[in-house]
Amino acid sequence: MTSSKFGKSLVACLLNVSEARNKDNIERIARAALFNIRGQKHPDTAVLNVFSNYDYNRSVLTIVSTSEWIGKSVVSSCVEGFTCIDHSRHEGVHPCLGGIDLVPIYPLSGVTLEQCGEIARGIAEELVTQVPGCSMFLFGYADIAEMRSLADKRRSLGWFRKNCNVDEIKADVGMKPCGKYGITGVGASPYVMNCNITLDTQDLTSGKAIATAIRERTGGLKGVQAMAFPNKGQVEIACNVESFRDIPENISAADVDKYVSYHICGDTFSYISLHHIEAKVQNLAACKGIKTTGTALVGFTPQECRVTAEYAISHGIGEFWKRRQGVFM
Template identity: 50%
Template sequence: MLIWSWAGQYCRPSSTTGHQMGPLAAGRRLVACLLNISEARNRDAVEKVARAAARKRHGGWREGTSVLNIFSDRDYNRSVITISASVESVGEAVLSACEEACRLVDVRNHIGVHPCLGAVDLIPLYPLGEDVGLEECGIEARVLAARLTELVPGTAAFYFGSADMPLHRGLAQRRKEIGWFRKTTDLSCTQPDVGGRPQSRYGLTGVGASPYVMNCNVTITTEDLSIGRKVASGLRESTPGGLPGVQVLALPHKGAVEIACNVESVQGAPPAEHWPSFSVGGSTYYHIPASLISTRVAELAGQHGVDMEGALLVGFTPQECRLLAEHAISQGIGEYWREQHGARM
C-alpha cells in the first residue's frame, strides 16, 4: 500500500488564514538554504539553531528571513532546517545558525545511521527564482564558508557545485573524494578548501550552491540491507536505466530499510509534460516527480519479494519553497516552521 507523507508540504494560504500574499514579496532575490546538522535527538538544541537563523544576535526578528521548516530524523540523528532570505542577507542568518550548531553539537558524540563528517554537515544554497543566479549563490557560499572558519576556529569546509571554482564538482563527487560515505572519522590528512585542520568536535562541512535539491525517502518492508542496496542501485542516475538527478543511499531505518534519495534538478526541458520545471538565470531546470520515484522503488523492491511501505517528501519542491518563502517573508513570519509543525523528533 502506498502511503505518502509530507514533512512541511506547502499549502497556498487562503483568505481565511489572515496571511495574504503582500507586495513586499515582489522583487525579493530569494534563496533557500537547507542546513543539515548532525543532531536530531535533542529537540531543544535543534530549535535553538533554527531560532538563531530567525533572530538577530542581540534580540528581535531578522527582517526578510524565515525558517520555513525543520525536519528531524531520530534514527539518522540528522536535522534539515530550511532557511530562506534574499541572497544579500541569507549569509548572516545561516552563519548565526551554524555558530549555534557548533556550540551545541559535538560530532564526536554522534550516533546515527546516516553518514556525516561535521556538526554542521552541509550548507547548500539554492536560488529560488529567475532573478538570482548560480554564480552569485556560489560566491555567497564561499564568503559564508570563510566567515564560519574565521568565527569558529577549528571548523573547516569543502566546496561543491557553483562554489567549487573552477571545477564545479557535484556534491556526490566531493563526498566520495573526502570519504563522507565511509563516515571517515580521521580527518588529520584531509585538505579542506577553507580553514585549517578540522577539529574533531566540529568535523568537516560541505558548503556550496546548486539548482534546488529535494529529499525523497521511500521505505521498503525488509531489514535486509543488501536488498535495499540493489533497489538503490537501480534508481541511481549513474546506473543504466536509473532516474535523472537521483542520488541515493539505502539505510536501516525503524526496523526496515529506507531508500534515501537526493533529487537533483536537471538542466534542460522536462522529458514529460507532468514533470515540474522552473527557471534560474535564464536556464530551465526540471526534477523528476516524487511519485515516479516511489513507483520505481515499488517495482524494484517487488523483484526481490519486498513491498513498499511508504514515501516521505522532506520539505518542499522548488516551486513550493519559493511560494512559501515569498508568503512567510512578506508577512514577517520569522519562524514559519512553528505553523508547519514540521519538527519531527
C-alpha cells in the first residue's frame, strides 16, 4: 500500500458499541485496541476519542492505525467488547443490532477504498474465528457481491425498527445471530462523520419532521442521514454526514461553499459543511418556534482525524482520548 508524506498509510475505525453506562467496560474496550491479550502494545496505533451517550447507551471510539495494524487493533477491541457486553440486556433509545454494532473502516491517507474493503473483510473473518457464535453483515467496499451502503443494508435488516428480532437475520459471515452478540456491521466507505444538533424542546414529533427534511433519502442534504431522539430532556437530531466523490452538477457559486473537499490517493472526496447542516436545522427549527442549544461533532472531520492521527502516532500517544475527557456526551 502506498504511504502519505507522514510515511505511513493511515486508516480509521469509528467503532460503535452498544454500551455507555458502564465506563469500566468502555475503558477496557478502548485499551484493548492498544494492547494484545499478552499486554504487548500494538505499534502505530492510537485511540483518539471516546464519545458516549447515556440515553443512547452507545459509544463511538475513534481508533487509528496503519493499514498493516488496524485490523489487529480493531479485532482486539471487538473481542473485548463481545466479552463484556450482553446485547440481549441492552436498553437505550438508539437503534442497534449488536453489542459491537458497527465496525466501519475509513481511509485517511495512502490507502484506497478497495484496500479498506479487504481490511474490513479480514476483520469480519477473524472475529468469527476468535469469537464463536458472533455474526457479521458486510457493507460498502467490504460487500463485494452488492456494494450496498450501510444505510441500505441496515434498512434491509430492520436496524431502524425499535424492536428488531436479530434471530430472523441471515449473516454474511459467521453463525446465525444470537441474543448475546446480536449481529455486527463491518464494512468500508469514505469517511462518515457523526454530528448531533440539540433542539430546546421535548417535542419529538417536530424533531422527526426536521430530521426528515434534512435527510438525503427524503429530499434533504446530500450525504446526510438523520434521526431524532430524546436526549437529556431535549430532542437531538443525530446526523451521519457521508463523504462522497461526486458534487452535484450545475450548482451555483454560492452553493459551492456548502461543500468541503479533501484528497486521498488521487481521489477527491467532499461532504456537506457542518455549518451548513447546523444552519439548515436552525432555520427549520425556527419555523416551529424552537431554538437549538448546541452542535457536537463526534470526534473529528476526516482532515482533523488524519492530522490528529499523525500527531498521536508519531508522539507515541496511544491513549490520546484521555486528553479529550471533556467531550463525553
